[in-house]
Amino acid sequence: xxxxxxxxxxxxxxxxxxxxxxxxxxxxxxxxxxxxxxxxxxxxxxxxxxxxxxxxxxxxxxxxxxxxxxxxxxxxxxxxxxxxxxxxxxxxxxxxxxxxxxxxxxxxxxxxxxxxxxxxxxxxxxxxxxxxxxxxxxxxxxxxxxxxxxxxxxxxxxxxxxxxxxxxxxxxxxxxxxxxxxxxxxxxxxxxxxxxxxxxxxxxxxxxxxxxxxxxxxxxxxxxxxxxxxxxxxxxxxxxxxxxxxxxxxxxxxxxxxxxxxxxxxxxxxxxxxxxxxxxxxxxxxxxxxxxxxxxxxxxxxxxxxxxxxxxxxxxxxxxxxxxxxxxxxxxxxxxxxxxxxxxxxxxxxxxxxxxxxxxxxxxxxxxxxxxxxxxxxxxxxxxxxxxxxxxxxxxxxxxxxxxxxxxxxxxxxxxxxxxxxxxxxxxxxxxxxxxxxxxxxxxxxxxxxxxxxxx
Numbered sequence: 040x041x042x043x044x045x046x047x048x049x050x051x052x053x054x055x056x057x058x059x060x061x062x063x064x065x066x067x068x069x070x071x072x073x074x075x076x077x078x079x080x081x082x083x084x085x086x087x088x089x090x091x092x093x094x095x096x097x098x099x100x101x102x103x104x105x106x107x108x109x110x111x112x113x114x115x116x117x118x119x120x121x122x123x124x125x126x127x128x129x130x131x132x133x134x135x136x137x138x139x140x141x142x143x144x145x146x147x148x149x150x151x152x153x154x155x156x157x158x159x160x161x162x163x164x165x166x167x168x169x170x171x172x173x174x175x176x177x178x179x180x181x182x183x184x185x186x187x188x189x190x191x192x193x194x195x196x197x198x199x200x201x202x203x204x205x206x207x208x209x210x211x212x213x214x215x216x217x218x219x220x221x222x223x224x225x226x227x228x229x230x231x232x233x234x235x236x237x238x239x240x241x242x243x244x245x246x247x248x249x250x251x252x253x254x255x256x257x258x259x260x261x262x263x264x265x266x267x268x269x270x271x272x273x274x275x276x277x278x279x280x281x282x283x284x285x286x287x288x289x290x291x292x293x294x295x296x297x298x299x300x301x302x303x304x305x306x307x308x309x310x311x312x313x314x315x316x317x318x319x320x321x322x323x324x325x326x327x328x329x330x331x332x333x334x335x336x337x338x339x340x341x342x343x344x345x346x347x348x349x350x351x352x353x354x355x356x357x358x359x360x361x362x363x364x365x366x367x368x369x370x371x372x373x374x375x376x377x378x379x380x381x382x383x384x385x386x387x388x389x390x391x392x393x394x395x396x397x398x399x400x401x402x403x404x405x406x407x408x409x410x411x412x413x414x415x416x417x418x419x420x421x422x423x424x425x426x427x428x429x430x431x432x433x434x435x436x437x438x439x440x441x442x443x444x445x446x447x448x449x450x451x452x453x454x455x456x457x458x459x460x461x462x463x464x465x466x467x468x469x470x471x472x473x474x475x476x477x478x479x480x481x482x483x484x485x486x487x488x489x490x491x492x493x494x495x
Contacts, residue, residue, distance in 0.1 A: 061215070062154055062229065064216070067233075070092055070383060071090060071108060071109075073090040073383060074109070074237075075090045077199075079189075081191075082192050083117065083192040091115070091117070092108065097226075100225060101120060102121075102220050104117075104118075105232065106118075110239055113199050113201055114200055114201070114202045115197065120220075125164055128164065133158070133218075134205065136157050136206030137206035138208075139174075141175050142174065143155065143177060146159075146222065153224055153230060157173070162189060162196060168185035169185060187201075205234065210238045211390070213234070214233065214234045217232065218232065244282045245281045245283060245491065247279070248278065248452055251454070255275035256438070256449070258461075259466065261437065262436065264412070264425070264431055265431050268301040270297075270299070276451075277294060277295050279293070286393060288390070288396065290350070290389045290390075294410075306351075306352040307379055310412060311412070314347065314348065314349060315406060316344035316406065317346045317405075318404060319346070321341075324340060326344050327343050328342070330344075330407075331347060332366070334409070334424065336483050337481070346358070348391075350378055350387065350389050352378075355378045357395065376389060405488035407488045409451050410449055410450040410451075411425065411447050411449055429441060436449065442472050443471060444469075446483065448486075454494060464485065464487060469481075
C-alpha cells in the first residue's frame with residue numbers, strides 16, 4: 040500500500056508504517072512470582088524485587104537488566120545500568136498501552152522502534168518524576184503534569200506510577216514495551232518486551248483440587264506424540280482452582296512442564312486444551328451427559344453439564360446447550376472471557392464475568408476437568424483435540440486400544456484417594472470398532488464430577 044502512495048507521488052499515512060502482524064512480546068528470563076512493593080528510599084534492596092520479572096540485557100550494553108513488578112495499586116520499573124545515569128543521558132520506555140488507538144513506530148527522536156507504541160515515559164537524571172508523552176499517530180506530545188516517582192541508587196534507576204499508566208489493562212493483558220537508552224533500543228531489537236498485568240486483588244478460593252503428578256497417560260497406556268514440540272509434563276495437570284473476586288470467576292489450570300508457546304497462539308500456550316464441565320444442579324439428571332465432540336467421554340446418568348468451558352490457545356469458548364440440547368458457543372460470554380498464562384503459578388487462567396453463569400452458588404456446583412491435546416486439524420466431527428492412535432506418531436498420541444470409542448483425554452482431574460481412579464474411569468467402557476456416530480453416553484468412558492463437598 041505504501042508503494043501505491045509513493046508511485047503516485049503522494050505522502051503515505053504514517054499508520055502504514057505499522058506492520059499488520061506485530062511481533063509478539065518476548066517472555067522475561069524470570070517471570071513475576073507475586074506482588075512487588077519496593078520502597079523508594081535511595082536504596083535498591085534486592086529482596087524487595089525478588090518477585091519481579093527480569094529481562095537481561097546484552098553484555099556491555101548500557102541497560103544491563105530491566106525489571107518490572109506491581110502490587111494492587113502501582114507499577115514498578117527498574118533499570119540496572121552499566122554506568123550511573125548522568126547528565127545528557129535519557130531512558131525512554133515506550134508502551135503500546137491497552138485501549139489506546141494512536142500508534143507510531145518511531146521514538147521521540149524519530150528513530151525506528153521494534154513495534155508500535157502509544158505512550159512514552161521519559162526518565163532524566165536529577166528529576167523526581169518522569170515525563171509522559173502521548174502519540175497522535177505521527178508525533179509525540181508531552182503532557183503537562185509529571186508522572187510517578189523516580190529513585191536512583193548507584194547504577195540502578197527505579198520508577199513507580201499507578202498501574203493506569205498501562206492503559207485499560209486487566210488481568211492477563213500483556214502490554215508491549217520497549218526500553219530506549221540515548222535513542223537506541225535496548226534488550227531486544229527483534230521484538231518488544233512485555234509487561235503482563237496482574238491485579239493482585241484478593242480472590243476467594245471456592246474449590247482447589249490437587250491432581251497427582253505423572254498421570255498424563257489417559258487410561259494408563261497413552262504416550263506422548265514424538266515431535267519435539269511436545270515436552271514431558273505438557274499434559275500433566277497438577278491442580279485446578281476456582282476462585283472469585285465477586286464480579287468474575289477465575290478457572291486456573293496448573294501444568295507440570297513449563298508452559299511454552301511453540302506455535303505462537305494469542306493466549307500464550309499452544310499444545311494444551313482444558314475442558315471444564317459445570318453441573319449447576321448435581322444429582323438432578325439434567326443437562327448434557329456427553330462431553331464436547333471428540334472427547335469420547337460422558338458424565339454419569341445422575342449428572343449433566345449446563346455450561347462448559349473449552350480453553351485453548353486460539354478458539355477458547357464458553358459453551359451452552361441450545362433448544363435441542365446440542366452444544367453451541369455462548370458468544371457474549373466468550374467475548375468477555377480472558378484466557379492467559381500466569382507464569383507465577385505456571386498455570387493457564389480463564390476469567391469470565393460471573394453474570395454469565397446465571398443464578399446459583401458455585402460452591403454448590405459440580406465440576407469435571409480434563410486436559411487434552413490441542414489440534415488445529417482435527418478429525419471429522421472432533422472439536423480441535425488431538426487423536427490417540429495405537430502407536431504414537433509425530434503429532435498423534437499413542438497407546439490406544441484398537442477401537443473407535445476410546446477417549447482423547449490425557450489427564451483427568453481426580454485427586455489421590457478418590458473412589459474411582461483416572462485409569463479405571465477412562466478404561467471402563469464397552470470397546471467398539473464401529474463408528475462413534477449414533478453412540479450414546481454409556482458407550483464411552485464415564486467421567487466423575489467433583490464438588491466442594493466431595494473433596495473436603
